[in-house]
Amino acid sequence: MAAWAEGTPCWVDVSLPDLAAGKRFYGELFGWTFGEDRGAQRAHYTDAFSEGKRVAGLYAKQDGRMPTAWGVYFATDDAVALSARIRDAGGRMLGEPMVLGELGVMAQATDPAGAVFGLWQAGEHTGFEKKDQRGSFCWTEVYTRDKESVDPFYERVFGFRGTDLPDSSIDFRVWALPGTGPGADRPVGGRSVITDAFPVEMPGHFLSYFSVVDCDETAATVVRLGGRVTATPFDIEYGRMAVLSDNQGASFAVVAGPEPKPDQRPGTE
CATH class of the missing domain: 3.10.180.10 (2,3-Dihydroxybiphenyl 1,2-Dioxygenase, domain 1)
Known part of the structure; x- marks a missing residue:
């Protein structure tokens, strides 16, 4: 197992x-x-x-x-x-x-x-020992230009139940792993569409999120350490988030708010 x-x-x-x-x-x-x-x-x-x-x-x-x-x-x-x-x-x-x-x-x-x-x-390495807590991974989502092929792919491969995010300004689909009992499906990630707001050369990619105490302070620290702010901190339903790059160009996101629970979606870009 x-x-x-x-x-x-x-x-x-x-x-x-x-x-x-x-x-x-x-x-x-x-x-x-x-x-x-x-x-x-x-x-x-x-x-x-x-x-x-x-x-x-x-x-x-x-x-x-x-x-x-x-x-x-x-x-x-x-x-x-x-x-x-x-x-x-x-x-x-x-x-x-x-x-x-x-x-x-x-x-x-x-x-x-x-x-x-x-x-x-x-095997002996079981992956995360800490997740959905401050200083650790809490969410991931794929950005794509081809949702028509990507949506059925992940749902077939992993058995995700996909649900489009209602009343949203972005085209976003939440992935959940089926659970048992009422309301037991567990969100684990999602899919967002690459729009014209992104560079035309941007390929499909995953963006992973880390939970932090203070989004604005984290973004300022990234700049001080030689990194870059790609999307300045902004408020979302689940708290406050930003998209950042480290001092060598690797992109990631951070989200601050109530510490996420395993079944809670922290946000979208």
Whole structure:
């Protein structure tokens, strides 16, 4: 059995050209500490911790053509079987599932519109030890120009129940994992449409959110540390959020408000 129900976002990591600079940046921004370096053969992969609990990974880019970006991983009991479903639904696997010793099995895929996401079949590394709390991951959403192919893809692959957000100025669809009992479906992420407000060259991509105490203070700290504010802090139904880039160009979002519960959607860009 997976540590998380299949389809649950269970891990995030970021690929960086300068790993030491990334540790300094996120260490000051979120108060993260860092575990042991797994060595050159594993891209110097390092786990980040918040209050002693595992929250994310950082690793060094091995090729300049790789994006500097945050990636999200969805849990699975069987990465091979899920890979077959991804292909059948119109997605593409970026290689076969890879066994990482006793840690688990990893794979990467793209949806029909090209957004990249990961799969994680837990071994000794079960993914998040802290989630939906300050200083940790709380939400993810895919941005796409092709909702007609992307919506049925994720719902077929992961069994998400998709619900369009009513009375919204943006075209947004919430993904929920089916639960039991009335109102038991559990939101885990969503889909937003890339509009003309975005650069024409922007590809489909995932944006992951971290929970913080003060959105405006976090945005100011990002600038002080050499990063950039992509979307200035603004109020949403669930609190206050901003879209940011770190000092090497990796984009992420933060949201501040009442600490999210596992079944609560923190917001949209």
